[in-house]
Amino acid sequence: KQEVTQIPAALSVPEGENLVLNCSFTDSAIYNLQWFRQDPGKGLTSLLLIQSSQREQTSGRLNASLDKSSGRSTLYIAASQPGDSATYLCAVNAGGTSYGKLTFGQGTILTVHP
Protein backbone atom coordinates (compact mmCIF):
# COMPACT_ATOMS: atom_id res chain seq x y z
CA LYS A 1 0.00 0.00 0.00
CA GLN A 2 1.36 3.39 -1.02
CA GLU A 3 2.12 5.79 1.80
CA VAL A 4 3.02 9.41 1.30
CA THR A 5 4.77 11.48 3.96
CA GLN A 6 5.38 15.20 3.96
CA ILE A 7 7.97 17.00 6.03
CA PRO A 8 7.78 19.40 7.74
CA ALA A 9 4.17 19.39 8.93
CA ALA A 10 4.31 23.15 9.37
CA LEU A 11 6.73 25.85 8.37
CA SER A 12 6.87 29.55 9.21
CA VAL A 13 9.27 31.79 7.34
CA PRO A 14 9.83 35.51 6.80
CA GLU A 15 8.92 37.03 3.47
CA GLY A 16 11.60 36.71 0.81
CA GLU A 17 13.08 33.47 2.05
CA ASN A 18 13.60 30.49 -0.24
CA LEU A 19 12.19 27.25 1.10
CA VAL A 20 11.91 23.54 0.38
CA LEU A 21 9.02 21.22 1.10
CA ASN A 22 9.63 17.50 1.14
CA CYS A 23 7.52 14.56 0.05
CA SER A 24 8.42 10.89 0.24
CA PHE A 25 6.55 7.84 -0.96
CA THR A 26 7.00 4.15 -0.25
CA ASP A 27 6.19 2.56 -3.62
CA SER A 28 8.30 3.87 -6.48
CA ALA A 29 6.00 2.39 -9.12
CA ILE A 30 4.18 5.65 -9.76
CA TYR A 31 2.71 7.16 -12.89
CA ASN A 32 3.18 10.77 -11.89
CA LEU A 33 3.26 13.09 -8.89
CA GLN A 34 1.38 16.32 -8.35
CA TRP A 35 1.85 19.21 -5.98
CA PHE A 36 -1.25 21.08 -4.88
CA ARG A 37 -2.05 24.14 -2.89
CA GLN A 38 -5.10 24.34 -0.61
CA ASP A 39 -6.33 27.50 1.03
CA PRO A 40 -8.46 27.15 4.18
CA GLY A 41 -11.94 25.85 3.40
CA LYS A 42 -11.20 25.68 -0.31
CA GLY A 43 -10.53 23.06 -2.93
CA LEU A 44 -7.18 22.16 -4.40
CA THR A 45 -5.21 24.10 -6.95
CA SER A 46 -2.76 22.09 -9.02
CA LEU A 47 0.71 23.63 -8.97
CA LEU A 48 2.97 21.21 -10.79
CA LEU A 49 2.67 17.78 -12.35
CA ILE A 50 5.76 15.63 -12.85
CA GLN A 51 5.56 12.53 -14.98
CA SER A 52 7.48 9.49 -13.74
CA SER A 53 9.98 9.90 -16.57
CA GLN A 54 10.74 13.51 -15.66
CA ARG A 55 13.20 14.90 -13.14
CA GLU A 56 11.70 18.31 -12.53
CA GLN A 57 9.09 20.86 -13.50
CA THR A 58 9.14 24.61 -13.09
CA SER A 59 6.41 27.22 -12.96
CA GLY A 60 7.34 30.75 -12.02
CA ARG A 61 8.85 30.75 -8.55
CA LEU A 62 8.06 27.08 -8.06
CA ASN A 63 10.29 24.15 -8.92
CA ALA A 64 9.43 20.54 -8.21
CA SER A 65 11.86 17.67 -8.49
CA LEU A 66 11.28 13.96 -8.56
CA ASP A 67 13.66 11.12 -7.70
CA LYS A 68 11.51 8.10 -8.29
CA SER A 69 14.12 5.53 -7.35
CA SER A 70 14.54 6.98 -3.87
CA GLY A 71 10.85 7.80 -3.50
CA ARG A 72 11.31 11.53 -2.99
CA SER A 73 10.03 14.79 -4.36
CA THR A 74 10.74 18.34 -3.31
CA LEU A 75 8.91 21.58 -3.94
CA TYR A 76 11.17 24.62 -3.97
CA ILE A 77 9.57 28.03 -3.53
CA ALA A 78 11.78 30.98 -4.32
CA ALA A 79 11.41 34.43 -2.78
CA SER A 80 8.39 33.51 -0.70
CA GLN A 81 5.51 35.97 -0.30
CA PRO A 82 2.68 36.23 2.26
CA GLY A 83 0.29 35.15 -0.50
CA ASP A 84 2.08 31.81 -0.60
CA SER A 85 0.66 30.98 2.83
CA ALA A 86 -1.44 27.84 2.42
CA THR A 87 -1.33 24.08 2.88
CA TYR A 88 0.79 22.30 0.28
CA LEU A 89 -0.09 18.74 -0.59
CA CYS A 90 1.78 16.23 -2.67
CA ALA A 91 -0.07 13.35 -4.25
CA VAL A 92 1.19 10.26 -5.97
CA ASN A 93 -0.66 8.87 -8.96
CA ALA A 94 -0.52 5.10 -9.01
CA GLY A 95 -0.10 3.07 -12.13
CA GLY A 96 -1.19 -0.37 -13.07
CA THR A 97 -4.57 -1.49 -11.79
CA SER A 98 -4.77 1.60 -9.55
CA TYR A 99 -4.22 3.92 -12.49
CA GLY A 100 -5.44 7.41 -11.76
CA LYS A 101 -5.88 7.04 -8.01
CA LEU A 102 -4.15 9.71 -5.98
CA THR A 103 -2.61 9.06 -2.59
CA PHE A 104 -2.09 12.25 -0.65
CA GLY A 105 0.40 13.24 1.98
CA GLN A 106 -0.76 14.98 5.13
CA GLY A 107 0.38 18.34 3.85
CA THR A 108 2.73 21.09 4.94
CA ILE A 109 1.13 24.20 6.40
CA LEU A 110 3.19 27.15 5.20
CA THR A 111 3.01 30.59 6.78
CA VAL A 112 4.96 33.43 5.23
CA HIS A 113 4.96 36.49 7.46
CA PRO A 114 5.71 40.02 6.28
Place this chain on the structure above:
Amino acid sequence: GAVVSQHPSWVICKSGTSVKIECRSLDFQATTMFWYRQFPKQSLMLMATSNEGSKATYEQGVEKDKFLINHASLTLSTLTVTSAHPEDSSFYICSARRVQVNEQFFGPGTRLTVL
Protein backbone atom coordinates in the same frame (compact mmCIF):
# COMPACT_ATOMS: atom_id res chain seq x y z
CA GLY B 1 -9.38 25.75 -19.03
CA ALA B 2 -9.91 22.60 -16.93
CA VAL B 3 -12.44 24.03 -14.49
CA VAL B 4 -14.41 21.81 -12.15
CA SER B 5 -17.42 23.08 -10.23
CA GLN B 6 -19.31 21.65 -7.29
CA HIS B 7 -22.80 22.41 -6.09
CA PRO B 8 -23.73 23.24 -3.44
CA SER B 9 -20.67 24.79 -1.84
CA TRP B 10 -22.12 24.14 1.57
CA VAL B 11 -25.18 22.41 2.95
CA ILE B 12 -26.71 21.87 6.37
CA CYS B 13 -29.20 19.07 6.80
CA LYS B 14 -31.00 17.16 9.50
CA SER B 15 -29.93 13.69 10.54
CA GLY B 16 -31.69 11.03 8.47
CA THR B 17 -32.11 13.08 5.32
CA SER B 18 -30.29 12.59 2.02
CA VAL B 19 -28.06 15.14 0.35
CA LYS B 20 -26.93 15.26 -3.28
CA ILE B 21 -23.69 16.90 -4.35
CA GLU B 22 -22.94 17.63 -8.01
CA CYS B 23 -19.55 17.71 -9.65
CA ARG B 24 -19.22 19.17 -13.15
CA SER B 25 -16.29 19.53 -15.53
CA LEU B 26 -17.09 22.82 -17.25
CA ASP B 27 -14.76 22.89 -20.24
CA PHE B 28 -13.58 19.35 -20.78
CA GLN B 29 -14.93 15.84 -20.83
CA ALA B 30 -14.09 13.55 -17.95
CA THR B 31 -14.61 9.84 -18.32
CA THR B 32 -13.39 9.43 -14.76
CA MET B 33 -14.20 11.49 -11.70
CA PHE B 34 -13.07 10.90 -8.15
CA TRP B 35 -14.74 11.66 -4.84
CA TYR B 36 -12.69 12.51 -1.74
CA ARG B 37 -13.55 13.49 1.79
CA GLN B 38 -11.44 15.59 4.09
CA PHE B 39 -11.80 15.89 7.84
CA PRO B 40 -10.54 19.02 9.61
CA LYS B 41 -6.77 19.32 9.59
CA GLN B 42 -6.44 16.05 7.71
CA SER B 43 -5.56 15.15 4.18
CA LEU B 44 -7.87 13.93 1.45
CA MET B 45 -9.05 10.35 1.46
CA LEU B 46 -10.30 8.78 -1.75
CA MET B 47 -13.84 7.45 -1.37
CA ALA B 48 -14.66 6.18 -4.83
CA THR B 49 -13.84 6.32 -8.50
CA SER B 50 -16.70 7.26 -10.78
CA ASN B 51 -16.63 6.09 -14.38
CA GLU B 52 -19.05 7.42 -16.97
CA GLY B 53 -21.69 4.88 -17.85
CA SER B 54 -20.63 2.24 -15.33
CA LYS B 55 -20.80 1.52 -11.63
CA ALA B 56 -18.51 3.36 -9.29
CA THR B 57 -15.60 1.62 -7.60
CA TYR B 58 -15.49 2.20 -3.87
CA GLU B 59 -12.45 2.18 -1.63
CA GLN B 60 -12.23 -0.25 1.22
CA GLY B 61 -14.34 0.81 4.16
CA VAL B 62 -16.64 3.10 2.18
CA GLU B 63 -20.30 2.02 2.23
CA LYS B 64 -21.58 2.04 -1.33
CA ASP B 65 -25.22 1.99 -0.19
CA LYS B 66 -24.65 5.07 1.90
CA PHE B 67 -22.65 7.06 -0.62
CA LEU B 68 -24.44 6.65 -3.96
CA ILE B 69 -22.49 7.79 -6.99
CA ASN B 70 -23.90 8.38 -10.44
CA HIS B 71 -21.82 9.41 -13.45
CA ALA B 72 -24.47 9.84 -16.10
CA SER B 73 -22.57 12.01 -18.55
CA LEU B 74 -19.02 12.97 -19.49
CA THR B 75 -19.32 16.21 -17.53
CA LEU B 76 -21.40 15.34 -14.47
CA SER B 77 -21.02 13.06 -11.48
CA THR B 78 -23.22 13.14 -8.39
CA LEU B 79 -22.64 11.92 -4.86
CA THR B 80 -25.69 11.29 -2.69
CA VAL B 81 -25.18 10.86 1.03
CA THR B 82 -28.17 8.80 2.12
CA SER B 83 -29.62 8.85 5.63
CA ALA B 84 -26.97 11.30 6.72
CA HIS B 85 -25.63 11.24 10.27
CA PRO B 86 -23.50 13.77 12.15
CA GLU B 87 -20.39 11.66 11.57
CA ASP B 88 -20.87 12.20 7.82
CA SER B 89 -20.17 15.88 8.34
CA SER B 90 -17.07 16.60 6.32
CA PHE B 91 -15.62 18.46 3.36
CA TYR B 92 -16.34 16.54 0.16
CA ILE B 93 -14.17 17.26 -2.87
CA CYS B 94 -14.46 15.87 -6.37
CA SER B 95 -11.89 15.77 -9.11
CA ALA B 96 -12.12 15.13 -12.82
CA ARG B 97 -9.39 13.43 -14.77
CA ARG B 98 -8.33 15.06 -17.99
CA VAL B 99 -7.39 12.09 -20.10
CA GLN B 100 -4.82 13.66 -22.39
CA VAL B 101 -2.28 14.19 -19.63
CA ASN B 102 -3.78 12.10 -16.84
CA GLU B 103 -4.00 15.16 -14.64
CA GLN B 104 -6.76 15.66 -12.11
CA PHE B 105 -8.49 18.95 -11.57
CA PHE B 106 -10.33 19.53 -8.36
CA GLY B 107 -13.60 21.19 -7.54
CA PRO B 108 -13.89 23.80 -4.79
CA GLY B 109 -15.43 21.34 -2.36
CA THR B 110 -18.74 21.02 -0.52
CA ARG B 111 -18.98 21.50 3.22
CA LEU B 112 -21.62 19.14 4.63
CA THR B 113 -22.90 19.64 8.16
CA VAL B 114 -25.39 17.12 9.53
CA LEU B 115 -27.27 18.24 12.62
